[in-house]
Amino acid sequence: MTTLSTDLRSPGDGPLSARRAASPVNWGDRVFKVLTAGFAALIVVTIAGMALQMLVSSKLSLREFGWGFLISTDWNPVVGSFGALPFIYGTVVSSLLALAISVPISLGVAMYLSEMARPGLRAPLAFSVELLAAVPSVVYGLWGIFALAPLMREHVEPTLRALFGFLPFFQGPNQGFGLLTGSVVLAIMITPTITSVSREVLRAIPRTYREAALALGATRWESIRTGVLPVARPGLVGAAILGLGRALGETMAVTMLIGNRPEISASLFAPSYTMASVIANEFTEATEDLYLAALAEIGLLLFVVTILLNLVARFLVWRVAAAGGRT
């Protein structure tokens, strides 16, 4: 553990303090510092304001349903009964499933681009990956309806059922629209994010690490596994967190494919619903106060779930980094 005085020192403190002695007040620096601190504070203020606003808007629902809101599976605007569990389930499962599909693919692409590909191939490949990120969400959704959903219904889901039908995840009717299809489109959407960040992380690993491993007689894969991946791990987990953040908040494409049924089913073929989707779907036409408050509370919960998942992921990075530091 380092002491407080050394730890709070900013990296540039040494030479700057010498200059400060020469000219007693450097106004430029001060203004710059205040200005940048202001920008930084703006972010925090915005987040706090959003959280507070949602808290105030959801007051009615908080009072009416209490903690029961979190565990109730009933969402019926007709009788004014609201529960968030199916939406929490749908959001968390679809995002994690998307991450599970996307991370191996993204890491593979990133490793190929940074370690294996010929220089002439790299730029066009990297460009096409980034092109995926530029496609608007609604286009993914429409493509999903007309291409992905029929493909899932006719080929992917029957195959999964034939291979793993004994598991409850792959049972029940397959309609092409459901949790699995929603997760697949999410996976496609977060792949460019994870790939680009991972590639940058891998590129930042000094070549001496690879050369050292190769000099010891390692194969290309062994040099990546022993020389590159352990050092890159915190950055790679960070890339996955960025992808997860995008998956949690994605609305349009998921709404168009997930089936929008507030039900929890063991089957991945069954329709589901996410928090972002229900807000996007129902907010514009909600008129009753309690209904609006319940939707605001869903927004608040999405905020909380996102923060919690990010904290967990950050904790993982920290653990990995700490472990890496010891070796």
Added chain:
Amino acid sequence: MNVPNSSRFRGSPEPRGDRSVNDRFFDFRLLPLFALVFGVGALFLSGCDAGKGRPKMDDAAPVGVISLNGAGATFPFPLYSKWMSEYNKIHPNVRINYQSIGSGGGIRQVTAGTVDFGASDAPMDAESQAKASGTIDQIPTTLGAVAVSYSLAGMTGLRLDGETLAEIFQGKILRWNDPKIAAHNPGLKLPDQGITVIYRSDGSGTTSVFTDFLAAVSPSWKSEVGVGKSIRWPVGLGAKGNEGVTGQLKVTPGAIGYIEIAYALQNKLSIAAIKNKAGEFMLPDVAAVTAAASEVTLPESLTASIVNADGPGAYPIASFTYLLVYREAKDRRKGEALARFLWWALHDGQKFASDLHYAPLPAAVTAKVESRLRGLTAGGQALLTGP
């Protein structure tokens, strides 16, 4: 040899210090600082919220030009936007802006007074009326219909009655060759195929009208499911928007869904004929929709449900859509302009309806709306003078 091409690494930065040692999960000594910034930020923003006022929309408008702002229902938007551009051609000094943010938003904004008029597919409830600063008149402007579309390979001419439709949407009828469906379709060879129900996942007037019809014809729908813009559907898949329902209907064999008539026609979906109260199977064409409204006697509120309407030739899944205006205008110039526009829409405007697949109002309704428009005032004086 396995030595990599060293030129590949030319762009790599020099080895960095092992930063992981100084990395920590979170620097807890900074916690008080964050708490302070959060607190200040929260106070600041909640303070701003209290001072939120009515936006001044037309400050920049040149003298003599009257600009009216409205917001609300998406369903009549194509017709309203046509009306507003046509009206502007005749009266260049009146500019009307309409944002189709949804009926719920329209009701909220008109009760808050942030727009000059609102629009809604379903009538306002008493709770919302009470929040407004004055009496709000609900003016029927046009009629719309909801089509029941289906996707069965090579099959058209399906006929359904309300009971059967309700049982399909309740998951009580699961296959297309069910005897209850076959009973209405003696000429069709219905396939032994599962039915996939598709509903609107976003809150919408279309859903409200459709469920209103099902509740009117099926007691079990009325007691177990109910009527609303968003409801808890017993079975099916939710699709976002008319375009989402259209898409899912197209790609899902054996699907059935409900959709605004314009979307069903533009996308050439198969449309089912629905049995009306008089026992006829009707397709949702303009004449059948106008017929649905011609038997109704509008009450004082001018709002009425016209699903499962009486009378021959009526299509049973139809509804009015309303503009929401304050009976007593705050600003005489604006009130006058709005009243004149409404008068124009009620008469000359109706001829634009059928091209856009809306149905013109029947004569009896027009007469009632006329007298209501004459009742619009500013400072106690009628806004419409003369004929």
